[in-house]
Amino acid sequence: MKVVIVTYYWPPAGGPGVQRWLKFVKYLRNFNIEPVVFTAENASYPITDVSLEKEVPEGIEVLKCPIIEPNGILSKIKKKDTQKSLGFLNPNPTFLDKALLYIRANYFIPDARKFWVRPSVAMLKKYLFENKIDVLITTGPPFSVHLIGLQLKQQLNLKWIADFRDPWTSVDYFHLLPLTKKSLKKHYFLEEKVVKEADGILMVSNEAKKKYEKKAKNITVITNGFDDDGEERLKEVVIDTKFTLTYIGMMNAERNPENLWDVLSELSKEHKEFADDFVLRFVGKVDEVISKKIRASHVKNIEEVGYVPHHKAKEYQQQTQVLLIVVNDYPSAKEMIPGKTFEYLQAQRPIIGIGPEEGSMAEIIRESGSGNVFDYDNKKELKEFILNxxxxxxxxxxxxxxxxxxxxxxxxxLTEKLADYIRQVAQH
Structure with a gap:
């Protein structure tokens, strides 16, 4: 059996977006499925990690289609030194910021990669005529990738699975976009069209599944996960001697757990020994607004490591005393399970989560006995937990x-589960 996987994120892309399908591709051959990857040529990735290229299995066919990136053009309009926020939105936007965001939201639907759809459909159409493929798989965000699958489904009537790493109109930044009624209507229309016409829908959490289950023909949940090939784990883990709390990933303006910073500041003020022993560590970029707030608090020891290759990030996960994970405070936060959740489980270190206490992430962390998750305003119990x-x-x-x-x-x-699902869709 042979499948084509259409993904914007592929090595040398770094960050969480690349992990899911890089790992599926790594193991699909174990279950007698040959993957072909279709991705963007010369893509403008926000993070790159060339170390991930070694994880691409030898001999995998990778097709690349050139892409025009409007985001790159828009970013040149702004001076680089004016960018202060790592988040999707600048917390103190200028008129130019607002104008560019309005343009991005209403003229690039579903997203700024929309111009990749037409050339990709043309290139894949030719490839599919010349090669026998059992199933086409598209993964988003960016959600424009699903429009490639939709058009090929309509033109060639092939079997198609749409994988939603995030639900389209409940992705964490969607409610922040300055969308007109017309633009909002178009998003909902395209989302529903994809969900209804795909032969299979993949979701990453049970909460997220609820959004589409009444419209989709065939929907299933396959979460993200962790991998361990022997090279990524330390031969001998040496736990930090300090009381370290480590966050892995980008801490942007929309992911700012102010309640936690207040708790840590209070504990540092109230307990001198805690203040001396405690280290707050960020492995990844930290928004300037967040960094300034914490450094103005009573927290004495702060480490900002910056972005590191994936294997190095896993070392930090295994060495820290406690791991921190945060879900953005937004309307659909219950659906969200950050990809790092599963690597945190693998690290076998206690986890503190900030997010909905009844959400999908909380369910997994508690079920595994790895830690606890606290609502954004649950200051009392969070403080007690950290002190314990x-x-x-x-x-x-x-x-x-x-x-x-x-x-x-x-x-x-997880890939074995995926392989079974692919065969079921292909035979239906």
Missing amino acids: LYHQYKKEGKIPTLASKINKYHRKN
Whole structure:
């Protein structure tokens, strides 16, 4: 069996967007499915990580179609030194910021990669005429990738699976866009068209599945996961001697857990020994607004490591005393399970989560016994939890974890589930 996977994010792209299908491609051959990857040529990725290129299996066919990136053109209009926020929106936007965001929101629907759709359809149409393919798979965001699948489905009547790493109109930044009624209507129309016409829909959480299950023909949940090929784990893990709380990834303006910073500041002020022992570590870029707030607090020890290759980030995960994970505070936050959640489980370190206590991420963290998740305004219980962890640290030097039931999230096991689903769609 042979499948074509259409993905914008592919090595040397870094960050979370590339991980899901890079790992699926890595293991699909184990289940007698040959993947062909279709991706963008000369894409403008916000983060690159060339170390991920070694994970692409030898001999995998990778097709590349040139892409025009309007985001690159728009960014040249602004001076680089005016960019202060790492978030989707600048918290203190200028008139130019607002104008560019309005243009982006209303003239590039569903997103700024829309101009990649037509050449991709033409190139893939030729490839599909010349090669026997059982199933086409598109993965988004960017959601324009699904329009490639939609057009090929309509023109060639092939079997098509649409993979939603985030639901289209409930992705974390959607409610922040200055959309006109006409633009909003177009988003909902295109989303529904994709969901109804695809032969299969993949979602990453049970909460997210609820959004589409009444409209989709065939919908299933396959979460993200963790991988362990022997090279990514430390031979001997040495836990930090300090009481470290480590966040891996981009801490942007929309992912700002102010309640947590207040708790850490209070604990540092109230307990001198805590203040001396505690280290707040960021592995990845931190928004300037967040950085300034924390540095103005009573937290004494702050490390901003910056972006590191994926294998190095995993080392930090394994070495820290406690891991921090945050879900953006937005209307559909319950649906969200950050991809790093599963690597955090693999690291076997205690996890503090900030997000909906009844959300999908909280369910996984609690079920595995890896930690706890606290609502954005649950200051009292969050403070107690951190203090209890600190007491364990002082007593034993290393905080024990009781993580279990995590093997089902290994990428190979998830790929087996995917392979079964692909065959089911192909035969339906």
